[in-house]
Amino acid sequence: DAGITQSPRYKITETGRQVTLMCHQTWSHSYMFWYRQDLGHGLRLIYYSAAADITDKGEVPDGYVVSRSKTENFPLTLESATRSQTSVYFCASSVGDRAGVNIQYFGAGTRLSVL
Amino acid sequence: GQQLNQSPQSMFIQEGEDVSMNCTSSSIFNTWLWYKQDPGEGPVLLIALYKAGELTSNGRLTAQFGITRKDSFLNISASIPSDVGIYFCALAGANSKLTFGKGITLSVRP
Numbered sequence: 001d002a003g004i005t006q007s008p009r010y011k012i013t014e015t016g017r018q019v020t021l022m023c024h025q026t027w028s029h030s031y032m033f034w035y036r037q038d039l040g041h042g043l044r045l046i047y048y049s050a051a052a053d054i055t056d057k058g059e060v061p062d063g064y065v066v067s068r069s070k071t072e073n074f075p076l077t078l079e080s081a082t083r084s085q086t087s088v089y090f091c092a093s094s095v096g097d098r099a100g101v102n103i104q105y106f107g108a109g110t111r112l113s114v115l
Numbered sequence: 116g117q118q119l120n121q122s123p124q125s126m127f128i129q130e131g132e133d134v135s136m137n138c139t140s141s142s143i144f145n146t147w148l149w150y151k152q153d154p155g156e157g158p159v160l161l162i163a164l165y166k167a168g169e170l171t172s173n174g175r176l177t178a179q180f181g182i183t184r185k186d187s188f189l190n191i192s193a194s195i196p197s198d199v200g201i202y203f204c205a206l207a208g209a210n211s212k213l214t215f216g217k218g219i220t221l222s223v224r225p
Contacts, residue, residue, distance in 0.1 A: 031211040042156070042203065042217035050210065058212075090157050094211045101146045101165070102211035106157030 003027075006091050013081050014115050021076045021110045023091030031094040031102060032074040034058075034066065036087040037109075043090065046073035049074055081114045088112070118218045121204055121216035129224050132194055135221050138204030139186045146207040147180050147187040152218070159203075162189070194223050 004025040020105045023032065034046040034102045035058075055066050055108030059066040063085060074093075078085055089110045092103040128134050138147070146165055148217040150158035162173050164180035164187060171178055176192045191198055201218040208214055 033212075040217070043215040045212065047208070048212060056210070092157075097187050101148075101163065101207045103148070103160055103163065104211075104213055106159070108155075 004091060004093055004105055004109050006109060009108065010111050012113045012115065015082060016080050019078045019081055019112070021078075021089055021112070022106060023074045023076070025074075025091075025093040025105075026073055027070070027093060027094045027095065027105075028071055028105075029093035029105075030071070031066065031104075033077045033094070034091040035065070035090045035092065036060065036085075036088060038087050046076065046089075058101045059086060072115075078112075083114050086112060086114045119206060119214055119216040121202075121203055121206060121219050123219065125219070125220045125222070127222045127224065128194055130194055130196060133190065133192045134194060134221065135188060135190045136202060136221075137186060137188045138216050140206060141185075143154075143184040144206045144208075145184070147178070148207065148213065149178050149187070149189050150203040150205060150206040150215075151200050152203065158201075191221075194221075196223050196225055199223050 008024045030051050032069040033048045035043045044060050047054045050067045052071050068074050091107045094104040120139045148163050149161045152158040162178040167184045169180040175192045179188045201220050203218045204214040204216045
């Protein structure tokens with residue numbers, strides 16, 4: 001199916017475990033993003049990528065690692081999960097519109113609980 | 116960093132009513148975006164605004180880019196139950212990044 005897909009949709013893990021959230025897009029968009037959404041904070045940018053092998057930190061990168069070996073995939077890894085990383089995680093990709101503004105398109109999200 | 120203010124955090128309206136929400140920024144920007152997030156889903160773009168004073172409609176939704184370029188308004192007319200969700204304003208910045216407001220949760224009573 002075309003679009004942007006995230007997997008898994010739901011994940012429960014334990015403190016200290018490593019967990020990877022997957023994001024796949026079929027549009028060949030160059031930019032991809034990871035956000036976390038928490039009550040009272042809205043959407044906060046964790047990491048973003050301008051192209052394959054190019055990544056950069058966002059607002060809240062600590063405790064997360066990303067990679068982008070292929071344009072279509074942008075996995076997010078929590079190397080040692082903590083309870084404070086319990087959140088809903090969204091992946092997005094973007095493309096320029098008629099005015100050159102990059103509109104972001106979001107996946108359906110992954111709800112992560114760290115026990 | 117850039118601050119975007121959306122208030123109130125929640126709004127409760129009756130089905131059929133009109134509702135207006137606004138967003139203000141601490142700086143001047145050239146593009147305003149409005150997204151809606153349905154429960155359990157990711158945000159979806161509703162309207163994009165590119166010019167100060169611009170008024171754009173999308174069905175029952177109308178959004179305006181403020182003359183000062185520091186604010187934007189979103190109006191929903193004749194609300195229906197499927198209008199429930201979180202409404203975010205966003206500003207386009209460098210490197211294709213967006214800065215989002217904290218969102219307004221809209222509830223519609225039947």
